[in-house]
Amino acid sequence: MKNNINFLDLGLQPLANNYLKKNQLNRKEKKYRLKIGINIGTKLVSINQPISSKLMFNNKYPYRSSMSKTMLKSFQNLAVLINKKFKPKKILEIGSNDGSFIKNFSKKKVIGIEPCSNVEKITKKKGFNTYPLYWNLKTAKKLLIKEGKVDLIYSANTISHIENLDEVFRSIDIILNDNGILIIEDPSLLECLKKNTYDQFYNEHIYVFSLIGLENVLKKHNFEIFHIQTLEIHGGSNRYFIKKRINKKKISSSVKDQKKKEMKYGINKISTYRKFAKRVKLSKKKLKKIFLKIILNDNKIIGYGVTAKSTTILNYCKIGNDLVSYFIDTTKAKQNKYTPGTKIPIFKYPGFIEKDIDFVFLGAWNFKKEIFKKEKNFIKRGGKFIIHTPTPKIL
Known part of the structure; x- marks a missing residue:
C-alpha cells in the first residue's frame, strides 16, 4: 500500500481459509507474500x-x-x-x-x-x-x-x-x-x-x-x-x-x-514495530523448537481448532504434517479437508481429546477459556496444550 513502511515479513502464505480437498493436494496453491507495514500519515x-x-x-x-x-x-x-x-x-x-x-x-x-x-x-x-x-x-x-x-x-x-x-x-x-x-x-x-x-x-x-x-x-x-x-x-x-x-x-x-x-x-513510532518484528522472529524459533523436542521424544501432537490465524503460524513457522498428525474442528466445512499450505488433515471434533494424545497445539487460542473448560478431563489426565502467545510454551 502507498506510504507504507514495511516492518514484518511473514513469508509466502496461502489464502487462510482455503481448506484443501484430497484431490487438490498435488495442485499448486495460490500464495502471496505477507508483508505488514505502517502508513506514515x-x-x-x-x-x-x-x-x-x-x-x-x-x-x-x-x-x-x-x-x-x-x-x-x-x-x-x-x-x-x-x-x-x-x-x-x-x-x-x-x-x-x-x-x-x-x-x-x-x-x-x-x-x-x-x-x-x-x-x-x-x-x-x-x-x-x-x-x-x-x-x-x-x-x-x-x-x-x-x-x-x-x-x-x-x-x-x-x-x-x-x-x-x-x-x-x-x-x-x-x-x-x-x-x-x-x-x-x-x-x-x-x-x-x-x-x-x-x-x-x-x-x-x-x-x-x-x-x-x-x-x-x-x-x-x-x-x-x-x-x-x-x-x-x-x-x-x-x-x-x-x-x-x-x-x-x-x-x-x-x-x-x-x-x-x-x-x-x-x-x-516505527521503532515499536521493528521491536515487534524481532520478537516475532524469536517466537518462530521457540515454537519450532518445542514441536521438534516433543516429536523427538516419540510423542504425538494434534491441532485443536484450525483457524485463519493458525494458517499464518503454521506456514510462517514451517510446521506441517511431519509435526502435527491432524487437527480437530467443529466446523463441518473444514472437516475431512487439509490445512492451507501445510496440508495437515482436519477431522471432525469427537467431543473430547482422545486418550492416546499427550500434546495439543491450540490453533483457536483466542477461545482458550472455553476450550479448557470443555477439555478438563484431558487436562486432568496430564494432557498439555502448546500455545504461541505471548511467548511459545507448553501449558
Whole structure:
C-alpha cells in the first residue's frame, strides 16, 4: 500500500481459509507474500498485498460465528445494551455471517449484508432480511432506496477486511441517520503488539486497527469515536462506538484513556514495530523448537481448532504434517479437508481429546477459556496444550 513502511515479513502464505480437498493436494496453491507495514500519515497498520474480495469471500466461505459460545454470548450481551441504551428502530449489520448477532432482534428491525452466499442463505432461510452483497457505495445506495435510513449499524471483524476504508465510511454516511450510531469491533493493534499475536495478520485482515489509526480515517468523513469498550474476544479487541460530528453526544473518558495507552506504548513510532518484528522472529524459533523436542521424544501432537490465524503460524513457522498428525474442528466445512499450505488433515471434533494424545497445539487460542473448560478431563489426565502467545510454551 502507498506510504507504507514495511516492518514484518511473514513469508509466502496461502489464502487462510482455503481448506484443501484430497484431490487438490498435488495442485499448486495460490500464495502471496505477507508483508505488514505502517502508513506514515494515517498510522494505519495493514498488510502490503491485499487479495481480491471475491477470492476470499465467496460461496464456500467456511467461518461460522455460531460455532463459538463465547461469540454468541458476546452478541447477546451487546444486543441487550443496544436495545437499552440506543433503542434503534432499524439496525443494519455489515458482515452478518450466519446471523449470530441479528437473531437477537425482531426480524422486522434488522437487515444483514453478507457477501458469502452460502452463509447468507442460512440467515435468509430463518426469515431474516439479508442481502448477499459486498459493502460498498453501490450496496448503500441500493439499500437506501429499498430500506431507507437506519438508526444503528453494527459490524464485527468485517471493516478490517475491506481495503477501501474511504468508500466504507462514505457508504455508511449515506445510510446512517444523522443521530444514528455506528458500532464496529475488530482486533486491537495494541493487544496484538503486546501479546505478540502476529497471527492476527493474514489475507482477510487487511488492517489491524489502533484507535489512533482509525480516528485518522474517520475524521475525513466527519465521524468521531465517542466511547470504547475493550473486549477479551479474539485475543483482545476494541468495540468502537462512533457518531457523526453533528451528533452532540458526549465523548466519554474511555477514548482519552485508550489514546493515552496507545501513545505510551508507542503505537505512532516505527521503532515499536521493528521491536515487534524481532520478537516475532524469536517466537518462530521457540515454537519450532518445542514441536521438534516433543516429536523427538516419540510423542504425538494434534491441532485443536484450525483457524485463519493458525494458517499464518503454521506456514510462517514451517510446521506441517511431519509435526502435527491432524487437527480437530467443529466446523463441518473444514472437516475431512487439509490445512492451507501445510496440508495437515482436519477431522471432525469427537467431543473430547482422545486418550492416546499427550500434546495439543491450540490453533483457536483466542477461545482458550472455553476450550479448557470443555477439555478438563484431558487436562486432568496430564494432557498439555502448546500455545504461541505471548511467548511459545507448553501449558
